[in-house]
């Protein structure tokens with residue numbers, strides 16, 4: 490976890506999703522709810538993992554999650570993904586969330602996690618990830 494907390498100047502990986510944090514996603518304190526962020530990270534990671542796997546994937550684990558700073562309502566969120574490791578059927582995907590704060594115009598990393606996706610067939614059984622071209 491420690492090595493994740495360093496200030497990276499730029500996002501790692503490819504842009505997978507961009508979304509605005511709306512008031513309906515807040516918790517009782519008025520900050521954006523972490524559970525909503527995790528769902529969006531899963532969607533971003535799934536989109537990229539299914540490209541790598543050339544088909545259906547399932548989330549099997551979420552590892553090394555860090556909420557670094559709170560997300561403000563109205564923030565423009567960008568989700569970046571990077572495949573860290575590809576196994577027989579699994580893909581470890583780093584998902585970083587970067588925020589462009591509307592008030593301060595500050596651009597910073599707010600959350601990151603490593604998701605593990607598994608390539609599955611139509612019956613939900615694991616299958617091999619095809620070799621990279």
Ligand SMILES: CCCCCCCCCCCCCCCC(=O)SCCNC(=O)CCNC(=O)[C@H](O)C(C)(C)COP(=O)(O)OP(=O)(O)OC[C@H]1O[C@@H](n2cnc3c(N)ncnc32)[C@H](O)[C@@H]1OP(=O)(O)O
Nearest residue numbers: 523524527528531547548549550576577578579605607613
């Ligand atoms: C403030 C915050 C509040 C938060 C508050 C939350 C509220 C907000 C919620 C938002 C939440 C969003 C996140 C939703 C994310 C879903 O929606 S998760 C639910 C959907 N996922 C599923 O239903 C998958 C269920 N699992 C399965 O069906 C089976 O585990 C699978 C995927 C078919 C795999 O079967 P298996 O028997 O485990 O297969 P197995 O051959 O043992 O392993 C396959 C590969 O996976 C790897 N693997 C298996 N388990 C693991 C593991 N645990 N770790 C790493 N690798 C593993 C193996 O090493 C293997 O790798 P390879 O050597 O083949 O490369």
